[in-house]
Amino acid sequence: MKIINNKISGDYHLHSSTISDGMNSIDEIVIQAGKLNYQEIAITDHNQEYLDSYKFSANTHYSIVSSGRWKNIHNDVHVIFGVEADLLNENGDICNHIQNIFPEFIILSAHEKMYAGNIRLIKKGYLNAINRHGSKIKLLGHLCSNQFSDHLNTEDIIEIVLTANKAGIPLELNCANLVNQKTCEKNLKAMLSCCDSLYVNSDSHTLFEFINVRNEGFNYLKSNNYI
Numbered sequence: 582m583k584i585i586n587n588k589i590s591g592d593y594h595l596h597s598s599t600i601s602d603g604m605n606s607i608d609e610i611v612i613q614a615g616k617l618n619y620q621e622i623a624i625t626d627h628n629q630e631y632l633d634s635y636k637f638s639a640n641t642h643y644s645i646v647s648s649g650r651w652k653n654i655h656n657d658v659h660v661i662f663g664v665e666a667d668l669l670n671e672n673g674d675i676c677n678h679i680q681n682i683f684p685e686f687i688i689l690s691a692h693e694k695m696y697a698g699n700i701r702l703i704k705k706g707y708l709n710a711i712n713r714h715g716s717k718i719k720l721l722g723h724l725c726s727n728q729f730s731d732h733l734n735t736e737d738i739i740e741i742v743l744t745a746n747k748a749g750i751p752l753e754l755n756c757a758n759l760v761n762q763k764t765c766e767k768n769l770k771a772m773l774s775c776c777d778s779l780y781v782n783s784d785s786h787t788l789f790e791f792i793n794v795r796n797e798g799f800n801y802l803k804s805n806n807y808i
C-alpha cells in the first residue's frame with residue numbers, strides 16, 4: 582500500500598468557514614498549514630446540495646476563490662481548492678459543485694443525510710459512481726464511516742476498493758472519523774488489507790483536528806503494521 586501524503590507533504594481533506602462548515606477561515610487554515618510545514622493542502626468544502634440541506638451558507642462568492650482573486654499571502658504552502666462531493670443514490674449520481682462551479686479536486690464521499698437512494702444498494706452506488714465519474718474523482722472519502730456499516734460488509738468494502746484500485750482511485754484514512762469514533766474498524770481493516778494507495782487526511786473542521794488527528798492516523802497505521 583502506497584501512502585500518498587506523508588506527515589509533512591500535506592493534508593487533502595479540510596473544511597473552511599469561508600465556504601462550508603469548518604470553524605476556521607481559509608486564511609486561518611493556510612497560516613496553520615505553514616506552521617505545520619506542509620507543502621500543499623486541499624481545502625475541500627462540501628458541495629452545494631450538502632450546504633443547502635444543512636442550510637449552511639458560504640461567506641463569499643466561490644468565484645472569488647476559484648478565479649484566483651484569493652492568493653496565499655502568508656507562506657509557501659500550495660493551496661488547492663476542491664470539493665467533497667456526495668454520492669446521491671445507487672445510480673451513482675453525484676453532486677460535485679459549489680455555487681455551480683466545479684472544482685477539479687474531487688473527493689467522493691457518502692453521507693447519510695444526502696444519500697437519497699435505497700440504502701441497501703449503497704455498494705452499487707459506489708460502483709456506478711466509480712464507473713461513471715472515476716476519471717475525475719481524486720479519492721474516495723471515509724468509505725468506512727459507521728454511517729453505512731450496517732449496509733456495507735467487509736466483502737462489499739473489498740469489492741469497492743478493488744474497483745477503485747482498477748480505476749486508479751486512492752482511498753482515504755479519515756483521521757477525524759478515526760479519532761471521533763465514527764469509523765467501522767472491521768471495514769477499515771478490510772479496506773487497508775487491499776487498497777493500492779491511500780491518503781491520510783484529517784477531514785478537519787477545527788484547527789485542533791488539523792494539528793492533531795493525522796498523527797493519530799499514522800500511529801494507527803504503525804501500530805497495526807500497515808506502515
Ligand SMILES: [Zn+2]
Nearest residue numbers: 665690722723
Ligand atoms: Zn464527509
Ligand SMILES: [Zn+2]
Nearest residue numbers: 594596665784
Ligand atoms: Zn469532509
